[in-house]
Amino acid sequence: MGSSNSSPPAPTPEYDRPWRSINWSEDGRKLLKTVTSFQPGNPEVNPLRILLHGPVGAGKSSFFNSVNSALQGKITTRALANSTLNDDKTFTVQCKTYKVKNRTGSFLPFAFTDIAGMDKKFGIKTDDIKKLLNGHINDGYTFNSAKPINEEDPKYNNNPFLKDKIHCLVAVLPANTVSMINEEIIWQMREVREKARDLGIPQVIVMTKVDEVCPLVKNNLQKIYTSKKIKQKMEECSNKLGVPVSCIYPVQNYHEENNTNTTADILILDALKNIVNFANDYVEDQVDS
Ligand SMILES: Nc1nc2c(ncn2[C@@H]2O[C@H](COP(=O)(O)OP(=O)(O)OP(=O)(O)O)[C@@H](O)[C@H]2O)c(=O)[nH]1
Numbered sequence: 001m002g003s004s005n006s007s008p009p010a011p012t013p014e015y016d017r018p019w020r021s022i023n024w025s026e027d028g029r030k031l032l033k034t035v036t037s038f039q040p041g042n043p044e045v046n047p048l049r050i051l052l053h054g055p056v057g058a059g060k061s062s063f064f065n066s067v068n069s070a071l072q073g074k075i076t077t078r079a080l081a082n083s084t085l086n087d088d089k090t091f092t093v094q095c096k097t098y099k100v101k102n103r104t105g106s107f108l109p110f111a112f113t114d115i116a117g118m119d120k121k122f123g124i125k126t127d128d129i130k131k132l133l134n135g136h137i138n139d140g141y142t143f144n145s146a147k148p149i150n151e152e153d154p155k156y157n158n159n160p161f162l163k164d165k166i167h168c169l170v171a172v173l174p175a176n177t178v179s180m181i182n183e184e185i186i187w188q189m190r191e192v193r194e195k196a197r198d199l200g201i202p203q204v205i206v207m208t209k210v211d212e213v214c215p216l217v218k219n220n221l222q223k224i225y226t227s228k229k230i231k232q233k234m235e236e237c238s239n240k241l242g243v244p245v246s247c248i249y250p251v252q253n254y255h256e257e258n259n260t261n262t263t264a265d266i267l268i269l270d271a272l273k274n275i276v277n278f279a280n281d282y283v284e285d286q287v288d289s
């Protein structure tokens with residue numbers, strides 16, 4: 001009966017091979033060149049507008065900062081990220097759009113809109129985000145979670161053009177707490193996603209905090225695509241929001257580092273490259289139709 005020989009071997013936390021291929025020694029340089037030399041297909045829509053949304057504390061502001069840091073080659077903190085985590089109140093309240101520059105100081109043709117996190121009580125509401133998708137909300141508009149959108153506000157745009165709209169919707173989800181996100185917030189996010197889908201706006205998920213969920217990856221970020229835990233968390237994100245795994249990009253945001261590093265940069269720039277390409281395709285399709 002039950003000799004120890006018959007017990008199954010402990011499951012390994014790693015696949016034998018990465019399921020997405022990355023050349024860690026070369027891709028950093030290539031990706032930086034690709035994103036900094038990117039030219040939008042339609043010169044009238046410049047910058048391409050990318051919206052970051054997601055639960056409070058997911059790492060939206062940190063993701064923008066990380067993109068900016070990877071582009072600049074040094075740590076930057078233009079969007080204030082929250083360092084004293086307060087669970088029920090979002091840190092970002094204004095709708096702020098950040099243009100980004102390359103290392104020689106010229107503007108790149110894409111910009112990030114960073115908004116308040118979604119939350120049960122406070123935070124941004126789905127109706128606010130729908131207006132944003134449609135280009136009604138100009139930079140600097142302050143959302144009030146207790147009141148509906150004020151169409152008389154000088155920052156409210158009654159007549160938006162394609163250039164004012166959002167061209168790619170990025171849902172930011174934290175790998176470590178994705179299973180615990182309140183159902184109501186997931187519903188709100190799905191509602192925003194459906195609105196974006198009806199408008200034809202492409203959508204991706206950036207999955208943050210990979211270091212918090214897998215010790216293997218915390219120790220060596222290059223294990224990202226061999227870690228079973230990361231794949232499992234990406235599938236969980238996919239199921240929660242109905243976005244295919246192929247449109248999910250795992251990243252480790254710069255959050256305590258003094259310097260950038262090629263491995264973290266590669267994941268951040270790979271996400272950026274895909275986001276920008278999706279946004280550009282959307283604008284070209286809109287013009288064609
Ligand atoms: N370990 C780790 N921490 C992260 C990562 N990304 C963000 N953080 C931390 O998570 C906390 C929240 O990050 P923020 O960027 O402020 O999150 P946010 O989504 O902008 O939050 P709100 O604006 O309040 O909705 C901060 O303490 C960050 O340092 C990551 O990839 N790994």
Ligand SMILES: [Mg+2]
Pocket residue numbers: 060061062080081082091092114115117
């Ligand atoms: Mg923020």
